[in-house]
Amino acid sequence: MNLRAKVGGAVLVVLLVGSATSALWTRVGGVPDCVFGLDPLFPYETVCSQTLGGLWRSLALGLLGGAGACALALVLALVSRAGGGVVDAFVEKGAELFFSIPDVLVLISLAFVARAVQGGESVSLPWMAASLVAIGWAAPTRMVQNRLRSLDRLDFVTAARALGATEWRVLTRHLLPFAWDYVFAIFLLRVPAIILTESTISYLGFGLPLSEPSLGKYIGDHWRLLTGEDWLDVAPAWLLLVLVVVSFHWVGNGLLERAKKVSP
Amino acid sequence: MRRLFVRLARDLMLVPLTAVLVYLLVMHLPYRQDSDRKIASSEAAGRSKLEATLGRGGPLDAWVPWQRLLSGESLAVRGERFTAEDFTRAVGQSLSLGAVALGLALLWAFAFALLRVGLARRRAGRVLEAVPGLVFGTPLFLLAVVAALLAVALDVTFAGSRGLAAAVMAVAPGTFIGVVLSDALFAERARPYFVTALAKGLTPGQAVWRHALPNAVPALLDAAGPVAASLLAGSFVAESFFGIKGFGLVYLSAARNVEPGVVVVATTVFASLLIVVSLFIELARLFVDPRARSAALEPER
Numbered sequence: 001m002n003l004r005a006k007v008g009g010a011v012l013v014v015l016l017v018g019s020a021t022s023a024l025w026t027r028v029g030g031v032p033d034c035v036f037g038l039d040p041l042f043p044y045e046t047v048c049s050q051t052l053g054g055l056w057r058s059l060a061l062g063l064l065g066g067a068g069a070c071a072l073a074l075v076l077a078l079v080s081r082a083g084g085g086v087v088d089a090f091v092e093k094g095a096e097l098f099f100s101i102p103d104v105l106v107l108i109s110l111a112f113v114a115r116a117v118q119g120g121e122s123v124s125l126p127w128m129a130a131s132l133v134a135i136g137w138a139a140p141t142r143m144v145q146n147r148l149r150s151l152d153r154l155d156f157v158t159a160a161r162a163l164g165a166t167e168w169r170v171l172t173r174h175l176l177p178f179a180w181d182y183v184f185a186i187f188l189l190r191v192p193a194i195i196l197t198e199s200t201i202s203y204l205g206f207g208l209p210l211s212e213p214s215l216g217k218y219i220g221d222h223w224r225l226l227t228g229e230d231w232l233d234v235a236p237a238w239l240l241l242v243l244v245v246v247s248f249h250w251v252g253n254g255l256l257e258r259a260k261k262v263s264p
Numbered sequence: 265m266r267r268l269f270v271r272l273a274r275d276l277m278l279v280p281l282t283a284v285l286v287y288l289l290v291m292h293l294p295y296r297q298d299s300d301r302k303i304a305s306s307e308a309a310g311r312s313k314l315e316a317t318l319g320r321g322g323p324l325d326a327w328v329p330w331q332r333l334l335s336g337e338s339l340a341v342r343g344e345r346f347t348a349e350d351f352t353r354a355v356g357q358s359l360s361l362g363a364v365a366l367g368l369a370l371l372w373a374f375a376f377a378l379l380r381v382g383l384a385r386r387r388a389g390r391v392l393e394a395v396p397g398l399v400f401g402t403p404l405f406l407l408a409v410v411a412a413l414l415a416v417a418l419d420v421t422f423a424g425s426r427g428l429a430a431a432v433m434a435v436a437p438g439t440f441i442g443v444v445l446s447d448a449l450f451a452e453r454a455r456p457y458f459v460t461a462l463a464k465g466l467t468p469g470q471a472v473w474r475h476a477l478p479n480a481v482p483a484l485l486d487a488a489g490p491v492a493a494s495l496l497a498g499s500f501v502a503e504s505f506f507g508i509k510g511f512g513l514v515y516l517s518a519a520r521n522v523e524p525g526v527v528v529v530a531t532t533v534f535a536s537l538l539i540v541v542s543l544f545i546e547l548a549r550l551f552v553d554p555r556a557r558s559a560a561l562e563p564e565r
Contacts, residue, residue, distance in 0.1 A: 093278070100282045100535035104500070105289075105527065108519045112293050192400065199403045200501070204516070216403060223409050242401030249397060 005254020008247040015244060016059060022052035036233055041221060042210060050218055051236045057125060057214040058244065061198050062191040065132030069194070070187040072133060073140035074179075081148045081175070082167050092145065098138040103197060104204070106135050111206035122209035132194050140186050147182050151175050181259035188252035192245040199241070215241045267560060268546055275539045282535040283528055284326040290524040291321035318525050329525035330532070339525035346526055351514070355533065358498030358511035364430040365495045369438035373484070376442030381449045381472060399439045408432050408505040415506075429506040433499045437491040441484060448483035452476035482553045485545050493541040497534050 034048035042050065080091035110131040114123045123131070151157065157174050165173070199216020201207050207217045218237045225233050291314075317332070319325025333339055333348050340346040376395070383389035411428045414420075420428065452458060453476055461471040498512030511530065518526035549556045 093274075096275075097278050097281055097285065100278060100538050101286060101531060102497075102515065102534060104516065105286070105519050105531065109289055109293055112522065196400075196403060200405065203403065203405045203501075204520075219403060219406060223406060226409050227413060238402070238406065241403070242398055245401035246397030249400065 002254050002257070004250045008250030008254070011243060011247040012251065015055060015240070015247070019052050019056035019059060022049070022056065036236065040225065040230055040233060047233045047236065050213060051215070051240060054213045054215040054218045054237060055240050055244070057208065057212065058195050058198070058216065058241070061125065061129055061132060061214060062195040062244075062248075064126075064129040065136055065194040065198075066187050066190040068129065068133035069136030069190055070140050070183055072137040073144050073186075074183055076137070076141045077144035077148055078171060078176075080145055081152065082171060088145075091141065095138040095141045095145075103135045104201070107131055107197075107201045108204075108206055110134060111201075120209075123207060125208060125212070128198065128208060132198060135197070136190060136194055140183075140190060143186055144179065144183060147179055148175055151178055181255060185252050185255035185259050188248055188255060191252075192248040195241070195244060215244075268543075268550075271546075272539070272543055275542065279532060279535045279539065280326075283330075283532045284323045286531040287319075287326035287329070287524065287528045288321065288323060290522065290527045291318070291325075293522055314524070326528060329528045332525060333529055339529060340523050346514075346518075346523070351526075351529065354509060354511050354514045357508055358503070359496055361426060361430055361433070361503075361508060361510060362496035362498060364427070365433040365437075365499075366492055368430055368434035369441060369491065369495065370488070372434060372438035373441035373445055376439060377446035377449060378472070380442070380446040381453070382469070384450070396439050396443050399436055404432070404436065404499065404501045405505070407435060408501050412505050425506050426508065429499075429502045429508060432505075433495060433502045437495060441487045441491060444487040445480055445484045448480035449476050452479050478552070482549060482556070485549050485552070489542055489545040490538075492545070493538045496541065497537055 034046035036047035039045050039047050039050045045053075076091050076095075080088040110127070111123050114127045114131075115121065118124060118127065152175065157170060160170055160174050195214075195216065198207065198214055199219060202214060202217035203220030203223075207220070208214055210217075210221060213221065215237050219234060219241065222234050222237075225231055315321065319328035329339055333351065336348060338345040338347050339351075376392075380389065380392055383392055408429075411432045415425050415428050418424075449472065453472070458471055458476055461475050462468065466474070498510040498515070500512035500516040502508070503510045503513040504516070511533075514526065515530045515534075517523075518530060550560055
């Protein structure tokens with residue numbers, strides 16, 4: 001992996017550990033007060049605790065949504081490869097059909113369902129993660145499908161088939177080992193896209209509750225502060241969002257390059 | 265060319281399928297979580313009105329919104345009146361805004377790619393490397409806030425604010441295309457023909473312009489297709505911040521207020537737009553890429 005990917009990885013580890021343990025810090029004495037003061041919209045919390053909590057929720061949503069979408073993509077791509085012919089075309093066209101439905105419509109529709117099922121005006125974190133999986137599977141499915149197709153044309157796969165290997169054996173022993181790195185890189189590149197999508201849907205008012213914001217929800221609720229003297233209250237969340245997105249891009253692109261080099 | 269038409273025909277089949285899928289989705293959405301009897305009865309009355317206006321929610325009823333629109337009736341069942349004229353106006357607004365945004369995005373993409381390639385391994389080049397991260401990590405609404413504040417501070421005219429809206433929409437897609445184009449240019453620069461061109465006395469700028477750029481354009485077309493479709497379909501964020509009643513804003517308010525008719529018609533238009541743009545991209549590819557041209561003219565085996 002290149003230096004940029006390593007730096008991105010280190011930053012992500014620090015952010016993950018820092019945000020996951022942020023609730024503990026506030027309980028331990030000796031931690032200095034938040035320099036940004038209290039959150040103007042939710043005065044029971046400080047800007048720091050809201051931002052760090054938001055970082056944790058954004059990372060959780062991104063990782064859960066990305067993992068779910070990529071797992072679904074991998075299963076669909078494997079089924080389409082194993083089924084071949086009609087099944088392959090069905091999965092491919094299904095993904096294309098999904099591209100022509102705007103994400104916003106799917107997310108708003110799922111938010112309506114959540115309101116009916118769970119009650120209240122906001123959406124819970126697991127529901128939001130499931131909604132993000134629902135809109136995020138199509139692009140990774142096409143990418144993994146194409147990857148498996150290109151691996152399928154290689155000589156060693158033809159040789160394995162000629163020696164009598166079953167389709168299942170070809171998939172699990174010959175194709176999957178070369179697809180893992182690629183799928184993991186796609187997962188890492190999906191995470192920032194999911195975090196940004198969540199931030200947009202939260203800005204539209206269909207996201208997490210105000211008391212438990214993600215970074216996007218926090219920025220979406222507080223953007224009006226940019227016009228006044230409290231504009232600094234938005235800056236930490238924005239900077240953390242940029243840092244998270246850049247770090248995931250660096251690690252994801254580093255892994256993608258490596259996956260392409262390692263592949264036969 | 266036959267392949268192109270076969271692909272077009274296959275893609276066109278997705279349009280009615282999208283319409284049916286979206287109709288089924290929106291017609292069966294729960295409208296209220298409130299269990300209060302009065303609201304429930306009013307919702308039941310609303311639903312029966314909805315079914316009387318837009319069909320009973322079966323797959324074959326997906327055409328009812330289009331029939332209403334084409335016969336000049338209003339599509340909205342809850343909010344304000346929404347006719348074919350309103351729809352055409354909104355699509356026109358978004359198309360004109362999107363076309364300006366697409367132009368700006370391509371301009372920025374070329375400038376960014378040429379700068380990135382020209383300044384590689386220099387200090388200014390390292391600064392430029394930070395631009396994609398900053399742009400991709402900034403939600404569009406935050407960019408729109410900054411641009412709207414700028415518009416207020418500079419007291420820009422109506423046309424100026426539309427230009428700013430287009431610029432806001434263009435920044436992220438332009439940077440994305442710029443990154444793809446510059447990566448393709450870096451790959452072309454490593455090829456033997458480029459080194460030969462330099463050895464024959466061309467300056468690096470001339471070699472990039474005459475040799476690398478034409479070979480990198482197909483990569484640009486790959487990236488530009490989805491970007492162009494999404495820009496032309498409008499941006500609800502930019503449109504809401506700059507007060508433009510375009511397709512994006514109409515779509516968002518229809519989805520928010522659960523207006524199945526408007527949503528179905530708008531999604532069908534969006535799906536058709538994707539296909540038209542992908543056809544244009546394929547034609548542009550045939551025009552600029554001789555390899556694609558010869559592959560298209562080859563007889564099918």
